[in-house]
Amino acid sequence: MRLPPKEQRDFLKIGELADELGTTPRTIRLYEELGVIVPDRTPGGTRLYGPKDKKRMAIALRLGRCGIDLEFLKRLACTRQACSTGKAASAAMQPLLDDLRHRIHSLLEDLEQLERDLERADMLIRQCSDCPNRPNRKDCPHCPVDKNVDLTDIARLIWDPDAS
Structure with a gap:
């Protein structure tokens, strides 16, 4: 066909x-x-x-x-259609919807925290915009990012991996 x-x-x-x-x-x-x-x-x-x-x-x-x-x-x-009545479907779905709501709220909180952290990382990294040095401790011993890297988790992630 x-x-x-x-x-x-x-x-x-x-x-x-x-x-x-x-x-x-x-x-x-x-x-x-x-x-x-x-x-x-x-x-x-x-x-x-x-x-x-x-x-x-x-x-x-x-x-x-x-x-x-x-x-x-x-x-x-699949839960709703497995139920034999609307009452049973409602009772079965309510905990799932509550769980989904909780998961979404938790995700939103995580995203808001990441957004704040991203703003701090962005401000920190912008300090390097005119720096002629290679971005590491050896070539830039007075790097403002290195000195403040622990102010943001994202900066810690993108800064050199051997950092303690």
Whole structure:
């Protein structure tokens, strides 16, 4: 069975979905194995992803980029439909949503701390903008970055690795 051109369809093949979401077909297959998405298939077995699959995959990828692990994503995607009533689904989903909320708040706190640290590192590193010396202790013994490197974790990361 030959499919019409992409512009004439309301579904995508796996490579097209991967391209649109900036991921790989392998990642899409992994999320399919987890039950996050369940595409239709042609009689020949070609996966066909509709708009709902694209939306589910996009949010799963976004959560994954934020550090939400695959097992938790699977629980989020599959718990509700495994329940026999709305009451059971609500009871099962509430702890998962609370956990997700906690994870996001924790991530936001980490990101805010990193942003503050980045600002300190940027101000520190800018002091080298006119320095003609190589950026190490031997060639720049009075380096202001070296003297203040412990004011920021990011500066410690980018400054010479043998620093104590």
